[in-house]
Amino acid sequence: MNRFLVILLLFTGVLLSSCITNRDLVYLQDKGDINAEDLILNQLPDLYRVQVNDILSINVKALDEELVDIFNPIEGTSSGSGGLYFSGFTVDMHGNIEFPILGKLNVLGYTIPEIKDKVERELLKQYFKETAEIFVTVKLSGLKYTTIGEIGTGVHVLQQDRVNIIEAIANAGDINETGDRKDVLIIRQYPDGQQIHHINLTDIKAMQSPYYFIKPNDIILVKPLKRKALGVGQTAIQNITTISSILSVLVSTYFLTKNL
Known part of the structure; x- marks a missing residue:
């Protein structure tokens, strides 16, 4: 009987210790190993470099509006990313976009400001005069x-240029209680392939991470906590219910086998 009680107590302790606590759920906790007030909260992400299949919105303005009609989509057709799928400029497998008059322009690996400058230069070289005073805006179709x-x-x-991972997660409906916030995976595309990065969202130091701001085409993967894989409850009440059921079965089994 003593051995049975010891095993039962150990099993009960494991279940109770597997409850999901506030430390597992609360974002950006100040763990005391850094002065939260010293964090650079408004750090700027690195400029994104355009990839294959990105869709660009390019708009050209000039003193004579009739001269730029050929470059711009019909008003109202480019609102939202769905409209830009048809009226925007898609980067093909070779990194080019097909732009009116100018033909193919290679934009692969360029930043948005660099693409803007490139389009302006080509328009002035091939179509406009300096006196036209053209103004070009370039944006991604959304993040x-x-x-x-x-x-x-x-x-x-x-429809933003700058999005941090907390905003991205909130927009997706938040992480489930059974999700591992301490090791969120960010799968990011680079010119030479994909890389996996890790970020602990329960620690305020995450705001200093180079992966705190997401980039277009990122994949955010949230693994389940190990306790979910074990099938235990999320709260103490759930675990106590589980313990009570198991205890009832074990005690009944013990006395039945003892009386045989």
């Missing part, structure tokens, strides 16, 4: 990213 795992799964588009 697209994917979420998968213990989070709202799907492909999301935010």
Whole structure:
């Protein structure tokens, strides 16, 4: 009987210790090993470099509006990323876009400001005079990213140039209670392939991470906590219910085998 009680107590302790606590759930906790007030909270992300299949919105303005009609989509057709799929400029497999009059322009690996300068230079060289006073705006069709795992799964588009991972997760519906916030994976595309990065969102130091700001085409993957894989409850009440059920079965089994 003593051995049975020891095993039962150990099993009970494991279940109770597997509860999900605030330390597992609360974002950006000040753990005391850094002065939160000293964090650079408004750090700027690195400029994004355009990749294959990105869609660009390019708009040309000049003193004579009739001269630029050929370059610009019909008003109202480019609102939202869905409209830009048809009226925007898609980067093909060779890194080119097909631009009116100018033909193919290679933009692969360029930043948005660099593309703007390139389009302006080519327009002045091939079509406009300096006196036309042209003005070019270039934007991505939105910041697209994917979420998968213990989070709202799907492909999301935010009409912003700058999005941090907390905003991205909130837009996706937040991480489930059974998701591992301490080791969130960011799968990022680079010219030479994909790389996996890790970030601990329960620590305020995450705001200093180079991966705190997401980039277009990022995949945010949230793994389940180990306790979910074990099938235990998320709260103490759930675990106590589980313990009570198991205890009832074990005690009944013990006395039945003892009386045989």
